[in-house]
Amino acid sequence: xxxxxxxxxxxxxxxxxxxxxxxxxxxxxxxxxxxxxxxxxxxxxxxxxxxxxxxxxxxxxxxxxxxxxxxxxxxxxxxxxxxxxxxxxxxxxxxxxxxxxxxxxxxxxxxxxxxxxxxxxxxxxxxxxxxxxxxxxxxxxxxxxxxxxxxxxxxxxxxxxxxxxxxxxxxxxxxxxxxxxxxxxxxxxxxxxxxxxxxxxxxxxxxxxxxx
Amino acid sequence: xxxxxxxxxxxxxxxxxxxxxxxxxxxxxxxxxxxxxxxxxxxxxxxxxxxxxxxxxxxxxxxxxxxxxxxxxxxxxxxxxxxxxxxxxxxxxxxxxxxxxxxxxxxxxxxxxxxxxxxxxxxxxxxxxxxxxxxxxxxxxxxxxxxxxxxxxxxxxxxxxxxxxxxxxxxxxxxxxxxxxxxxxxxxxxxxxxxxxxxxxxxxxxxxxxxxxxxxxxxxxxxxxxxxxxxxxxxxxxxxxxxxxxxxxxxxxxxxxxxxxxxxxxxxxxxxxxxxxxxxxxxxxxxxxxxxxxx
Numbered sequence: 001x002x003x004x005x006x007x008x009x010x011x012x013x014x015x016x017x018x019x020x021x022x023x024x025x026x027x028x029x030x031x032x033x034x035x036x037x038x039x040x041x042x043x044x045x046x047x048x049x050x051x052x053x054x055x056x057x058x059x060x061x062x063x064x065x066x067x068x069x070x071x072x073x074x075x076x077x078x079x080x081x082x083x084x085x086x087x088x089x090x091x092x093x094x095x096x097x098x099x100x101x102x103x104x105x106x107x108x109x110x111x112x113x114x115x116x117x118x119x120x121x122x123x124x125x126x127x128x129x130x131x132x133x134x135x136x137x138x139x140x141x142x143x144x145x146x147x148x149x150x151x152x153x154x155x156x157x158x159x160x161x162x163x164x165x166x167x168x169x170x171x172x173x174x175x176x177x178x179x180x181x182x183x184x185x186x187x188x189x190x191x192x193x194x195x196x197x198x199x200x201x202x203x204x205x206x207x208x209x210x211x212x
Numbered sequence: 213x214x215x216x217x218x219x220x221x222x223x224x225x226x227x228x229x230x231x232x233x234x235x236x237x238x239x240x241x242x243x244x245x246x247x248x249x250x251x252x253x254x255x256x257x258x259x260x261x262x263x264x265x266x267x268x269x270x271x272x273x274x275x276x277x278x279x280x281x282x283x284x285x286x287x288x289x290x291x292x293x294x295x296x297x298x299x300x301x302x303x304x305x306x307x308x309x310x311x312x313x314x315x316x317x318x319x320x321x322x323x324x325x326x327x328x329x330x331x332x333x334x335x336x337x338x339x340x341x342x343x344x345x346x347x348x349x350x351x352x353x354x355x356x357x358x359x360x361x362x363x364x365x366x367x368x369x370x371x372x373x374x375x376x377x378x379x380x381x382x383x384x385x386x387x388x389x390x391x392x393x394x395x396x397x398x399x400x401x402x403x404x405x406x407x408x409x410x411x412x413x414x415x416x417x418x419x420x421x422x423x424x425x426x427x428x429x430x431x432x433x434x435x436x437x438x439x440x441x442x443x444x445x446x447x448x449x450x451x452x453x454x455x456x457x458x459x460x461x462x463x464x465x466x467x468x469x470x471x472x473x474x475x476x477x478x479x480x481x482x483x484x485x486x487x488x489x490x491x492x493x494x495x496x497x498x499x500x501x502x503x504x505x506x507x
Contacts, residue, residue: 093300099270101298104290110260111295114267114275117252118234135291138257 007067009037015063019079019086028057031158031185031210032125036064038191039123039154049120051100053108054127054156055089062086062095070097106133109153113139116150116203123152123195128169129160143203144177151203152195153178156185158210173205185210215347215365216308220244222351223276223306227251232274233355236265240279258283262291262303269301274355280314281307281323281364285330297333302358306351310366310397311442311467312481315474324467328446330362331420337361338420340396340441345373346417353377367478368397368441376417379426383413387432390500395419395447398439401482404489405496419447424454434459435503439492440466463499465492 007015012033016025032054039050052061059079065071075095078084085094089103100111105127112122126136143151155169165172170180179199183190185208194206220241226233227248234250238261242253250273254260258279265275277284284307285292296303307326314321330336337359341347347365354361374380379393383403390411394402399415406413414430416423419440438451444466451462467485474484482488486495 091298101294104294106259107263107291107295110263110291111267111270111299113254113260114236114264114269115271116267117264118250118268118271118273120271135259135263138254138260139263142254142257142260 009041011067012037012060012063015066015073015076016059018073018076019059019062026057026059027158027212028127029059031156032057033060034186034188034210035125035154035156035191035208036060038188039195040064040068042188042192043195044123045121047121049099049115049122051102051108051112051122051124052090052098053100053102053124054105054130055102056127058086058088058090061090065095065097071095105130106135109136109139109143112151113143113148116143116148117146119150121150123154125154125156127160128155128157128165129162131155131165131169132161132163140173140176140178144173147177147201148203149198149201152198153203153205154195155205155207156210157207158212168207170205170207178203178205180205180207182207182209184208213344214367215341215344215369216367218344218348219278219306219308219351219365222348223278224248226276226355230274230355232272234268234273234275236261236268236275236277238279238283240283258288259291262288263295265303266291266295266299266301269296269303269358270299274302274304274358276304276306278306278308280321281309281326282321285326285362286323289329292330293333296360297335302360304351304354305362306365307362308365310364310368312478312485313367315476315478315481318475319471319473322472324442326364327419327440327442331446335360336420337418339363340417340419341365342368342370342376342396342399342415342417343373344369346376349375350417364396364442366397366441368482370397370400374399374415376415378418379414379416379423379430381412381414381430383411385410385412389433390435390437390496391431391433392437392439392496393427393451395438395440398441398487398492401487401489401492402439405493409496411496419450422447422450422454424450427451427454431455431458431460435461435499437463437465437496437499439487440464441487443467443469461499461503463495465495
């Protein structure tokens, strides 16, 4: 099987097309593309873990894993079919490199908290709509009070929460004791800087703003 | 000493003796298990409690998670289904309160549905101790593997411990005798109810995976009664499946389905549900009469 080792950011759209057969990509997948690339290409160190809590629109994630050689390119064919390990929500038991199965919203942050409590550095991707789920806030509150500085959450904010987040998502995290910033979700340098900025005694929230 | 008090002692000891063990709490029990670097009290946040346990399991730890039955099993049910089950991670869930130990607290603190709810998910070992010494053994076994284990502690108790991880015949009647399978703390009331009956009484504490082979070996007649201390019928399907190739009748006793709006003593609840010796005896007599009328 072909393991890709030389593919780059510019190859991702073609890999997504290989998944879906469609030149025009699902908005929920496109919204995470830049963040995922920066994280895997520039931020994650040996031993770090990435949890895709927002399991919706995983074609960017699968394309990235293929580009980085974590899964063979051939797996991209047959996306969503009965015998394919790649479904519309990822399953950790089926896909190498996938740390958690996700799809039902609001689970990844709590699992990440458990890992960070015993010393792991963990990055979690959630969506602004996903934050509607109250379970997220149990984790946000506790992580802030416990000062879990090994935890970084990226909120991909594509304004999909039905009732919005008046005052900005970052203000909610800041109130709970997080270091919270908002960056342009398409700006790789800004994303990299925000994701690499660990703050002693505080978990980090990076709101990556992505507008259609 | 109650199962709950003993559990707190054993959990505290396990933290110091086994470096893989971690304890995750949502305030309940936090005053009873002394602080330790791997005792995590997340506050009154039960969804987080289960998610944290899953994260610890991903890191190779053996999490013990504890709360009142409804707050451990029902409130974070999807976290149990997905964070533990779907992720294929192990944990030891230890509840207390059982079906109606919290009798004065009312419906909000009672969860007779717990076993049926958890049994609807794949991969769980479900332990229903009837004596404090049985609960000790269950915890020790659970800490020795990486399975998904639920241990359901209760204030109800039998006089003596029996290892019920496999079906064990406690009293043997004739070959045609009524067969009564008592689960956990229902054994002593069952023994009292059947004292002067031709009945074989068997005991089981591990209800999942269910000991079908043990049941097939022990049942000699046709009339089978299952007595469970939680929602009636929770293991009826297991009994029926085990005996599916044999003509038999099954009576499944337990807490009836319904909104039960009473406080008072747990003994009053047990009696109202027909699970004291008198109530069980009455059900057995009705079952036997109904069988004769069919002959």
